[in-house]
Amino acid sequence: MSAEQQKRRARVRAPELVGRQWLNTGGRQLRLSDFRGKILVLDFWTFCCINCLHVLDELRPLEQEFADEVVTIGVHSPKFEHEADPDALAAAVQRYAVHHPVLDDPELTTWQHYAVKAWPTLVVVDPEGYVVHVAAGEGHVEALRSVITELVAEHDAKGTLHRGDGPYVPPEVEESTLSFPAKILPLDSGTALVSDSAHHSLVEFAADGETVVRRIGSGVRGRADGGAEEASFAEPAGLALLPAEVAAEVGYDVVVADTVNHLLRGVRLGDGEVITLAGTGEQWRDGADSGPGTETPLTSPWDVAWWEPAGGVVIAMAGNHTLGLFDPRTGQVRRFAGTTVEGLRDGAAEDAFFAQTSGLADGGDRLWLADSETSALRWVEATADGFAVRTAVGAGLFDFGHADGDAGEALLQHPLGVAVLPDGSIAVCDTYNGAIRRYDPATDQVSTLASGVSEPSGAAVVDGELVVVASAAHRLERPVPPGVSAKLVSGASQQVKRPATEVGAGELELAVVFTPPPGTKLDERYGPSTRLEVTSSPEGLLVEGSGVGTDLTRRLVLAEGVEHGVLHVVAQAASCDDDPAVEHPACRLTRQDWGVPVRVTTSGPRRLPLVMGGLDDGA
Structure with a gap:
């Protein structure tokens, strides 16, 4: 057998692209064979995922x-029930300016055919239809x-x-006047400022x-x-009004989470002047996340x-699952809470x-917060030793629904916003349920204030009335009439559709697969170039193997009697x-x-491969 035949035999044919419908194709339904001769980049995504x-x-x-050689195809394999709604997906494709065909994969059929285990995952298919x-x-x-x-x-030479x-x-x-607005901020003048996300601007309303x-x-x-007409943003979201004495000292009134730019911006309300406060414009990936504001990278500040x-502006750093803190007086930014591990731990x-x-x-x-991927309402409070995080509603990464009652049993679905009501209770923008929910800290009860919000x-709260940003409807709404009492809703609990990965009891080899890109090698000039951190939910799932190390392969020992859980794996590799x-x-x-x-x-497999880059040889 020739070397070329051996190479061809080792390659894997790309499975067919199967789904409910195609978007961004003018109604044309496509098959894998329609792309023969093109290099395909399949982007497995879900629109909740930062x-x-x-x-x-x-x-x-x-x-x-x-543009002439490659076709990108988004394969949308939803995590939450709402993301399986075809209208919601079409809105997300518009919201995020997706300029390539998208396959709607609501049952995760294509996801499973390609053995995908994480959002996002990229798969490259060559012009002959092989996964490379x-x-x-x-x-x-x-x-x-x-x-x-x-x-x-290679394929130019082969024709x-x-x-x-x-x-x-x-x-x-x-x-429309607004396009996928994100947040609203009441101003002392009686007007309200709204982040008009898809129009990349801010709008002040009467x-x-x-x-x-x-x-x-x-x-x-x-x-x-620059000035109000010259300044620009990229999908701005969160807005915070500084105390008057702080604003007078620093020369701006409002802090804006300029999400896709990975920046904080300052706005002077008197004339609309915009300045950059923090961030470098590059996304934080690793290393220092504390220091002078304009020298320290941020990652998708959302609110x-x-x-x-x-003592400052807290930043919901959605991109790395932390909270940051910006001090307007000193211009410094630092990590305030979180480890960068995605999960729910108080x-x-x-x-x-x-x-x-x-x-x-x-x-x-x-400080109340909506933790969207765990469908949770949480808060931060001061303690004698610093600050602590607590959870009012939410069970973890894979449980969601629409259920009221005792907070310990209540369920949300990917909430994006919170507001404190005049009576001290908390209004939750329960985004993927299309509802406004209410949590009462005094009684520890959850109820529904309104439903049918897009x-x-x-x-x-504006003049005593709750004003809601109905993002997918491109407008502001007042869905809760004054004096209307909360109503209880009995809803079903749901779990993420993503199938669990079957693994063998006892010993398990975890193998993170990473091959340096062509023309590069692992950077070991200053020590190990790789890092692996493993934790689990529940913590008792792992008897051995949790913690941090430098080898991308690790022996795990799973506890007896624990049938279901989540392995949290953080891997990184430096290549030059x-x-x-x-x-x-x-x-x-x-x-x-x-x-x-x-x-x-x-009887489950004794090896769990997770591909970070390259192809798994199954060794």
């Missing part, structure tokens, strides 16, 4: 660079560029590469919530500072809130786990350009977090 949204932005320059590269997580642009460049050269346009057809979009007073931002995606006990702030925190509200002695993402002639080669860090639901059986 890492998936990062990858959408990372892929944009590659799509332009290889897999990468989980984000930060793989340079690796993809290397793989694609090699494939272009199997067909250049030309792909099947993308842009959808029709209706114009007290009626409909009359536009002014717009701050050019409406063009960008990161320019902000001034909280006096912390305790001391520095040890807590969060999961894509997306909403904050100042409750005086408590993806509520933020709320605030492999060119002896270059004195200072470019280096890149690849990092991925997995939350792998497992089902333990006596």
